[in-house]
Amino acid sequence: MIFVSVPHTGSVKLVLYCFLLALIIYFFHGRKAAVSVTPPRPVFHAESRLMTSMTLVKATGPQTPMETPWRAPLVWGDSHSSARHREKFAQRGIHTGVVTLVVGKYKRFIHQFLSSAEIYFLPGQRVTYYILTDSPHSLDPPMELGPKRHVKVVPVAELPGWNRLAYRRMALIADAIRDPISGEVEYLFCADIDQEFVAPVGEEILGNLVATLHPELYGMPRNAFPYEVEEVSSACVDEDEGDYYYTSEFYGGLVSEMYRMARACSMLILQDQASGVLARGLEESYLNRYLIDHRPTCVLSPEYSWWDSALAADVPVQRLVSLGRQCESYDQEMRKKHKC
Ligand SMILES: CC(=O)N[C@H]1[C@@H](OP(=O)(O)OP(=O)(O)OC[C@H]2O[C@@H](n3ccc(=O)[nH]c3=O)[C@H](O)[C@@H]2O)O[C@H](CO)[C@H](O)[C@@H]1O
Numbered sequence: 227m228i229f230v231s232v233p234h235t236g237s238v239k240l241v242l243y244c245f246l247l248a249l250i251i252y253f254f255h256g257r258k259a260a261v262s263v264t265p266p267r268p269v270f271h272a273e274s275r276l277m278t279s280m281t282l283v284k285a286t287g288p289q290t291p292m293e294t295p296w297r298a299p300l301v302w303g304d305s306h307s308s309a310r311h312r313e314k315f316a317q318r319g320i321h322t323g324v325v326t327l328v329v330g331k332y333k334r335f336i337h338q339f340l341s342s343a344e345i346y347f348l349p350g351q352r353v354t355y356y357i358l359t360d361s362p363h364s365l366d367p368p369m370e371l372g373p374k375r376h377v378k379v380v381p382v383a384e385l386p387g388w389n390r391l392a393y394r395r396m397a398l399i400a401d402a403i404r405d406p407i408s409g410e411v412e413y414l415f416c417a418d419i420d421q422e423f424v425a426p427v428g429e430e431i432l433g434n435l436v437a438t439l440h441p442e443l444y445g446m447p448r449n450a451f452p453y454e455v456e457e458v459s460s461a462c463v464d465e466d467e468g469d470y471y472y473t474s475e476f477y478g479g480l481v482s483e484m485y486r487m488a489r490a491c492s493m494l495i496l497q498d499q500a501s502g503v504l505a506r507g508l509e510e511s512y513l514n515r516y517l518i519d520h521r522p523t524c525v526l527s528p529e530y531s532w533w534d535s536a537l538a539a540d541v542p543v544q545r546l547v548s549l550g551r552q553c554e555s556y557d558q559e560m561r562k563k564h565k566c
């Protein structure tokens with residue numbers, strides 16, 4: 227309509243076209259797929275304080291919000307605040323645990339997970355890996371680890387299958403925290419074993435309750451989040467609830483907070499099992515329900531849970547990659563090539 231009343235229609239059209247294009251790029255947030263998105267009202271902070279040409283360049287690049295709407299840090303590993311966080315904790319020295327479940331065929335992931343964590347996960351810090359497994363000997367011969375780094379095998383009698391284990395993992399984690407983990411570490415992270423660390427994951431991830439943004443749902447509108455919607459499920463989320471959608475690949479916090487969360491989620495899962503209900507996202511649904519009621523004090527950007535798919539948001543640095551979910555997004559040919 228505007229085109230008709232203005233002279234030099236061609237150039238005006240061009241300007242409007244560019245403006246529209248810029249708007250689309252802004253709203254896409256670096257996303258690859260062609261879906262219209264509205265970010266969940268994040269708080270943006272300029273990384274650089276000086277008004278230099280650098281600032282201008284950064285302002286037009288992909289946005290990396292530094293805070294959640296409830297003012298918790300939103301962590302990007304290369305930011306100044308992450309560097310400050312690392313410095314603070316590096317001087318203190320802390321003991322961090324990583325708990326992971328390895329049942330059945332998933333033992334094939336152990337070596338890659340541990341060897342990559344040895345390079346990139348809290349390098350130089352005291353770390354204990356708690357491997358909850360049905361085959362304790364799958365770790366033989368023991369892998370050589372760095373100084374202050376240990377593996378502890380916790381035998382569990384479980385049947386394989388992610389759809390079955392999704393209902394057991396929270397209960398198994400709660401049990402393992404009660405004994406032996408809680409007496410040994412300050413912070414604990416729960417990680418899927420089918421992952422590989424590909425860049426540094428340092429002290430910037432430490433917080434009381436830490437959750438990671440799902441890379442395919444980061445920046446998407448609230449109505450795209452696959453929360454449980456059935457009211458009979460204890461994971462049900464109302465339309466007016468929910469800030470972000472978190473992944474179950476990697477989460478953590480103070481060991482006491484992790485215990486509270488694992489116990490609460492396992493109770494919700496048990497409750498649903500008793501009434502014959504399955505939440506649509508399995509364990510991830512209960513985790514998301516819990517994190518609405520107990521907002522994380524530290525939110526990790528999708529740098530810390532990433533896989534290459536048409537929907538995954540672009541991130542400045544990929545740090546932790548899900549090999550399992552990566553495989554899910556491959557076509558037949560690629561699956562054959564990667565033997566997955
Ligand atoms: C919410 C979501 O996107 N879920 C998908 C994703 O789940 P997940 O990535 O949540 O499932 P997953 O298969 O990685 O299982 C979670 C974790 O449980 C452990 N584990 C699981 C199964 C098993 O037999 N042994 C074992 O040890 C292991 O630590 C694994 O990493 O990928 C699955 C296939 O991989 C399915 O496509 C799920 O639909």
Ligand SMILES: [Mn+2]
Binds near residue numbers: 418419475548550
């Ligand atoms: Mn996984």
